[in-house]
Amino acid sequence: MHDPRAFLIDEGPLATAIEAHADRIPAGIRRPLAILSRREREVLRQLLAGHSGPEVAERLAISPRTVEIHRQRIARKFGLATVQAVIHLLYRSVRATP
Template sequence: MSTTDTVIHIVDDEEAVRNSLAFLLTTAGFAVRVHQSATDFLAIAPNVSNGCLITDLRMPDMDGVELLRRLRAADAMLPAIVVTGHGDVQMAVEAMKNGAIDFIEKPFSDDILIESIGRAANRAAERVHSAAATEAVRQRIASLSDRERQVLKGVVAGQANKTIANELGISPRTVEVYRAGLMAKMQARSLPELVRMAMDIEFDART
């Protein structure tokens, strides 16, 4: 994965810190955006689909923990790293409880920060891949006919072909044909994979 695939969002109220971190990460090959306050970042967070966050814990308008809480509440959470000062460990632990994946104590070496950011960037890329895979499954589900959805519902419920056939008023052989069609349309290599796909998106035959 290229480091430029993921944008690193830096949130810190101190301009010198923002500029220093931005220079370091840009030099390391990351795409970077800086934000002077948690409020500024929250304003654009819902539109950030592929990124990760590095934020100071102590800021005047809103601290890092509250920022993470609000991101979670808005369903806009990103892989996040919090930067803490001496004595802020308890607050950092609170940040971890609210979704941060790592915290770094000041002063820290460039290598430690780069390594942590790399992990966060990988996590961000995994999130994007997972979201894309889920959307692909939803599109495949949407392509199914009503009858195929009914058969899929029975399959997910663990029903035998004969049971599904009795409920739908068709023959077991017809159910087998529908199941084969389901496997092809859903691009499932096995029955367990088909069931997992449906469960991952909380499939309901009525949707």
């Protein structure tokens, strides 16, 4: 199992906040983070940094369709309908962390 901090990056304030509070993020949120594939974590990192799907595709040298597939898989692993809902959940979990 991955360290929940392993998916985090040095890009973007949300990723920084998640990294700072990774040990206090509820287990129900840490578990899906831990099972993301390496590429899914890379895509999520880029999305957390505020990049659009096409920008993520360009930055990671993959097709926009591949980014969309990763977005769908990320959302599914969190049990949510969209990756935007995942980002919102992560944001709320950091905001709620003392």
